[in-house]
Amino acid sequence: MFPETPFYYYDTALLRTTLAAIAKEIAPYPNYHVHYAMKANANPRLLEIIQQAGLGADCVSGGEVQKAIDAGFPADKIVYAGVGKSDREILTALQHDIFCFNVESIPELEVINELAAREGKIARVCLRINPDVEAHTHTHIITGMAENKFGIALHDMLQVVQLAQQLSNISFLGLHFHIGSQITNMQDFVALCQRINEIQHLLHKHAIYPSVINVGGGLGIDYQTPSEHPIADFKAYFRVFTQHLHLRPEQSLHFELGRSVVAQCGSLITRVLYVKQTATKQFAIVDAGMTELIRPALYQAKHKIHHAIPSLHHATQRYDIVGPICESSDVFDKDVLLPITQRGDLLAIRSAGAYGESMASTYNCRPLPPNYTDEEVDLPL
Numbered sequence: 001m002f003p004e005t006p007f008y009y010y011d012t013a014l015l016r017t018t019l020a021a022i023a024k025e026i027a028p029y030p031n032y033h034v035h036y037a038m039k040a041n042a043n044p045r046l047l048e049i050i051q052q053a054g055l056g057a058d059c060v061s062g063g064e065v066q067k068a069i070d071a072g073f074p075a076d077k078i079v080y081a082g083v084g085k086s087d088r089e090i091l092t093a094l095q096h097d098i099f100c101f102n103v104e105s106i107p108e109l110e111v112i113n114e115l116a117a118r119e120g121k122i123a124r125v126c127l128r129i130n131p132d133v134e135a136h137t138h139t140h141i142i143t144g145m146a147e148n149k150f151g152i153a154l155h156d157m158l159q160v161v162q163l164a165q166q167l168s169n170i171s172f173l174g175l176h177f178h179i180g181s182q183i184t185n186m187q188d189f190v191a192l193c194q195r196i197n198e199i200q201h202l203l204h205k206h207a208i209y210p211s212v213i214n215v216g217g218g219l220g221i222d223y224q225t226p227s228e229h230p231i232a233d234f235k236a237y238f239r240v241f242t243q244h245l246h247l248r249p250e251q252s253l254h255f256e257l258g259r260s261v262v263a264q265c266g267s268l269i270t271r272v273l274y275v276k277q278t279a280t281k282q283f284a285i286v287d288a289g290m291t292e293l294i295r296p297a298l299y300q301a302k303h304k305i306h307h308a309i310p311s312l313h314h315a316t317q318r319y320d321i322v323g324p325i326c327e328s329s330d331v332f333d334k335d336v337l338l339p340i341t342q343r344g345d346l347l348a349i350r351s352a353g354a355y356g357e358s359m360a361s362t363y364n365c366r367p368l369p370p371n372y373t374d375e376e377v378d379l380p381l
């Protein structure tokens with residue numbers, strides 16, 4: 001029996017191929033480490049596959065740290081960032097002895113030192129530096145500019161590094177950066193590398209030698225043509241860092257990829273409830289909404305939408321594809337050209353593997369939808 005809609009559909013074969021593509025690109029560089037950014041999708045079935053492929057985890061809450069541990073990620077491959085870590089969350093991470101905290105302010109550094117002292121632990125720390133490098137992406141997902149709340153300002157960096165080196169229960173490992181998400185112009189990452197080179201040059205003058213450089217995540221994917229480009233351009237991405245970042249031989253380089261690992265393996269499968277005609281528009285009202293995929297409403301994101309099972313109709317028409325939620329922004333896309341569409345048709349909203357399920361909500365008292373893999377449901381996607 002075909003499952004009830006809406007549901008998330010995950011192509012685990014594609015996820016495995018994606019992970020193999022990453023492994024292939026970093027294989028020549030034993031000092032490269034990829035941590036999967038769990039915020040993109042913390043579905044346990046995907047986490048298991050990602051963990052088995054040898055990736056570490058990048059977490060942004062105590063809940064994610066716990067979930068990473070439960071999914072089998074080794075604690076020494078877990079990094080933890082976030083501007084507002086609570087005492088309880090810091091303690092969770094300390095108790096699990098994670099690889100590293102990515103620390104975003106002086107007060108946070110002092111609290112971690114204090115809690116580590118109380119627990120009889122030494123907290124390993126990278127300082128998250130705001131590099132003031134612009135990522136050319138949607139304004140809601142730019143993080144590395146001076147006006148953003150993230151990280152330690154460049155002009156405070158030296159002072160904070162020196163403080164980290166002095167605090168008794170802190171071990172200073174190095175520096176962390178993240179400039180934004182859905183970045184497709186590799187020049188943005190080149191600019192980040194150049195900024196890191198300048199920063200390292202400055203630190204060397206003060207005899208400070210970070211052993212860890214973490215460049216965050218942000219590699220974008222192709223939302224327009226997911227079937228043609230199911231795998232992000234990992235080759236070009238990693239090449240930027242091998243070519244432009246100056247590392248000392250003993251330094252390790254860490255990445256925190258989220259979207260590019262899981263986006264393309266996921267689709268949101270939804271059924272057309274009604275086709276509604278007005279004087280100016282034709283709406284396909286579907287049973288999924290912004291509760292299952294908030295990206296179009298929140299970031300004006302465009303996801304490819306098509307029939308999940310090829311339609312028998314050859315004639316096409318234009319539809320605004322909208323959800324059932326009581327919000328005008330509950331629109332997946334406008335004027336989408338589809339084969340003639342009727343009540344009961346199944347649609348696939350593609351590239352929903354990242355920031356789909358993980359950002360789902362129960363707004364309007366809707367239940368969270370189930371998820372199925374290619375091993376359970378046969379869909380020609």
Ligand code: LLP
Pocket residue numbers: 037039040058081141143178180181182216217218219256257258259260295299354355
């Ligand atoms: N590291 C840090 C510190 C981050 O803040 C993020 C994402 C990542 C890594 C992973 O970035 P990725 O490789 O996935 O681009 N909800 C938005 C995206 C928010 C990204 C937040 N930070 C969206 O749906 O587009």
